[in-house]
Amino acid sequence: MSIEEEIDRAFSAEGLLSxxxxxxxxxxxxxxxxxxxxxxxxxxxxxICEAGTGTGKTFAYLIPAFYxxxxxxxxxxxKTLQDQLFDQDIQVVRDALxxxxxxxKLKGRANYLCHHQIEKxxxxxxxxxxxxxxxxxxxxxxxxxxxxxxxxxxxxxxxxPRVQSAVVSTRDNCLGSxxxxxxxxxxxxxxxxxxxxxxVVVNHHLFFADLALKQDGFGxxxxxxxxxIFDEAHQVPDVATQFFGSNLSTSQLSELLRDLxxxxxxxxxxxxxxDDLIDRFEKMIRELRIAFEGYxxxxxxxxxHRFNKAIEAARTLGCIGDELSQAIHAIESNNxxxxxxxxxxxxVISFSKTWSENEDSSVIRWFESSVQxxxxxxxxxxxxxxxxTILSSEKRSWIxxxxxxxxxxxVSYFANQLGLEEAEFLSxxxxxxxxxxxxxxxxxxxxxxxxxxxxxxxxSESLGAIIAANGRCMMLFTSLAxxxxxxxxxxNTFAERDxxxxxxxxxxxxxxxxxxxxKKLKNAVLLGSHSFxxxxxxxxxxxxxxxxxxxxxxxxxxxxxxxRIEYLRSQGGNPFMDFQVPEAVISxxxxxxxxxRDETDTGVLIICDPRxxxxxxxxxxxxxxxxxxxxxDINDVLSFLKSA
Numbered sequence: 001m002s003i004e005e006e007i008d009r010a011f012s013a014e015g016l017l018s019x020x021x022x023x024x025x026x027x028x029x030x031x032x033x034x035x036x037x038x039x040x041x042x043x044x045x046x047x048i049c050e051a052g053t054g055t056g057k058t059f060a061y062l063i064p065a066f067y068x069x070x071x072x073x074x075x076x077x078x079k080t081l082q083d084q085l086f087d088q089d090i091q092v093v094r095d096a097l098x099x100x101x102x103x104x105k106l107k108g109r110a111n112y113l114c115h116h117q118i119e120k121x122x123x124x125x126x127x128x129x130x131x132x133x134x135x136x137x138x139x140x141x142x143x144x145x146x147x148x149x150x151x152x153x154x155x156x157x158x159x160x161p162r163v164q165s166a167v168v169s170t171r172d173n174c175l176g177s178x179x180x181x182x183x184x185x186x187x188x189x190x191x192x193x194x195x196x197x198x199x200v201v202v203n204h205h206l207f208f209a210d211l212a213l214k215q216d217g218f219g220x221x222x223x224x225x226x227x228x229i230f231d232e233a234h235q236v237p238d239v240a241t242q243f244f245g246s247n248l249s250t251s252q253l254s255e256l257l258r259d260l261x262x263x264x265x266x267x268x269x270x271x272x273x274x275d276d277l278i279d280r281f282e283k284m285i286r287e288l289r290i291a292f293e294g295y296x297x298x299x300x301x302x303x304x305h306r307f308n309k310a311i312e313a314a315r316t317l318g319c320i321g322d323e324l325s326q327a328i329h330a331i332e333s334n335n336x337x338x339x340x341x342x343x344x345x346x347x348v349i350s351f352s353k354t355w356s357e358n359e360d361s362s363v364i365r366w367f368e369s370s371v372q373x374x375x376x377x378x379x380x381x382x383x384x385x386x387x388x389t390i391l392s393s394e395k396r397s398w399i400x401x402x403x404x405x406x407x408x409x410x411v412s413y414f415a416n417q418l419g420l421e422e423a424e425f426l427s428x429x430x431x432x433x434x435x436x437x438x439x440x441x442x443x444x445x446x447x448x449x450x451x452x453x454x455x456x457x458x459x460s461e462s463l464g465a466i467i468a469a470n471g472r473c474m475m476l477f478t479s480l481a482x483x484x485x486x487x488x489x490x491x492n493t494f495a496e497r498d499x500x501x502x503x504x505x506x507x508x509x510x511x512x513x514x515x516x517x518x519k520k521l522k523n524a525v526l527l528g529s530h531s532f533x534x535x536x537x538x539x540x541x542x543x544x545x546x547x548x549x550x551x552x553x554x555x556x557x558x559x560x561x562x563x564r565i566e567y568l569r570s571q572g573g574n575p576f577m578d579f580q581v582p583e584a585v586i587s588x589x590x591x592x593x594x595x596x597r598d599e600t601d602t603g604v605l606i607i608c609d610p611r612x613x614x615x616x617x618x619x620x621x622x623x624x625x626x627x628x629x630x631x632x633d634i635n636d637v638l639s640f641l642k643s644a
């Protein structure tokens with residue numbers, strides 16, 4: 001029997017999956033997808049698979065990958081999905097196929113305890129509260145009790161981020177193979193397990209960090225694999241852009257300063273030149289932060305004259321870093337801390353010079369400033385050439401899968417971002433009964449989103465549906481300001497009318513906590529912004545109404561967005577239709593996808609933005625949404641919700 005026939009049989013009504021999955025029903029879409037992926041694996045070719053919600057895409061890529069018995073890396077969009085895949089889905093498939101396949105889960109360095117960092121922190125005694133000391137002591141005890149060293153074994157309060165940073169290493173401060181604790185290193189242990197395993201589950205960020213860094217012999221996973229599978233692949237272009245670029249923050253600089261002083265103390269001898277340069281370096285970090293005072297948010301450097309002080313501060317920081325690096329090099333010492341600090345200084349010097357002087361039109365120079373830190377960025381306008389080089393470097397299978405990759409059935413926007421123009425593209429609609437189980441409502445006579453009373457109208461036009469649904473509603477906004485304003489309007493209206501529907505607001509707890517509260521309450525309205533547009537799965541009667549305030553276009557004056565718009569325009573393209581609309585479509589499809597999560601789910605999607613119907617590009621967006629019943633009559637909505 002061929003592997004293709006084995007795959008087909010596994011998904012049949014009485015196949016291997018039916019033996020381990022309760023209530024299993026074969027889906028034509030799932031079987032076709034699995035066979036197509038199996039063929040791509042066999043031919044070592046790239047394939048892009050768009051599969052609507054409910055297709056069962058996880059099993060559709062795992063089963064053919066397992067049957068071919070090759071080294072596989074599966075990259076997920078988040079650590080939560082990574083845990084779910086490793087702890088649940090892979091175990092089901094392994095049980096079904098009865099194959100002795102070894103599996104490992106690998107996270108980034110900052111998820112594992114570091115013996116050396118804990119040792120350093122003990123010597124510094126830098127915590128300011130008894131609670132932080134208790135947490136640190138708990139982590140220290142874990143060094144002897146934990147098999148994995150994964151910090152997720154301990155629940156860390158959000159108000160104690162300093163503790164976490166004090167017990168893990170970073171790429172910057174890791175001593176690598178020279179570390180005196182190398183034999184006990186949890187990161188190294190996890191990566192050795194990954195190298196030995198047949199299937200390795202990572203997340204997108206770790207995959208690209210590994211790809212971009214390849215440092216200390218730790219970043220050598222990719223050459224060992226035959227198949228790379230990206231789940232939630234719509235996120236890949238943004239993550240790839242992040243890691244093919246570079247950045248430097250004042251927080252990183254402060255950590256470098258801390259490690260410099262620690263290494264210098266260990267040296268046990270003084271050097272006036274080094275003393276002076278460390279003090280000057282510290283002063284320059286402060287001046288760099290001061291140079292950005294008055295700026296909060298994200299800015300590009302096009303109007304360079306506005307940021308002359310900041311640019312000069314970055315340049316001076318690099319110069320002092322250069323002097324300090326040379327002074328450390330002149331010290332006759334085997335001090336590993338100082339040696340690693342010098343390597344980091346060289347990276348700071350290189351970045352500072354490029355950021356303060358770069359005129360490369362293919363790179364966007366920008367910064368983001370907050371109360372806590374300033375971060376300088378160099379971001380490539382596109383990564384297609386860089387990623388295409390990786391794709392062609394070795395013959396392996398590349399699988400990209402998500403529910404949201406195409407725009408009106410056209411995948412070229414996604415494919416072009418990653419140099420995947422030659423990849424096969426296949427798409428399967430959701431098997432769910434959207435025409436009968438869902439409705440799309442676009443209110444009549446809405447003002448333009450730029451109008452000052454727009455959010456007032458969003459709330460007033462949504463109120464009847466929220467009451468009819470008895471809560472059980474998620475409201476998705478394109479900005480935090482709009483979200484907070486809507487919450488205020490709803491709270492006032494509910495109080496005036498004595499409406500007993502709880503309101504949950506993003507930021508009032510972790511995403512996990514809020515979703516749990518929403519599910520338990522069964523009559524709440526959950527208001528969220530960007531992070532709630534995807535990765536939210538509420539099945540059944542707990543969610544019957546999703547409201548989207550407006551089409552999720554990127555803010556045009558965001559430095560990265562503005563840089564890409566300018567570049568496309570210079571190339572003779574149409575930035576709005578070629579970039580902004582496709583981005584908005586993919587985001588909107590993600591938001592809309594929160595509504596129907598199971599074959600028995602029913603619900604209403606409200607998109608308040610009038611441009612969906614009034615603008616020519618609205619038709620392109622309209623065609624990209626699931627095949628719901630469509631209406632502009634609120635009475636249709638109220639009638640539908642009564643039966644939901």
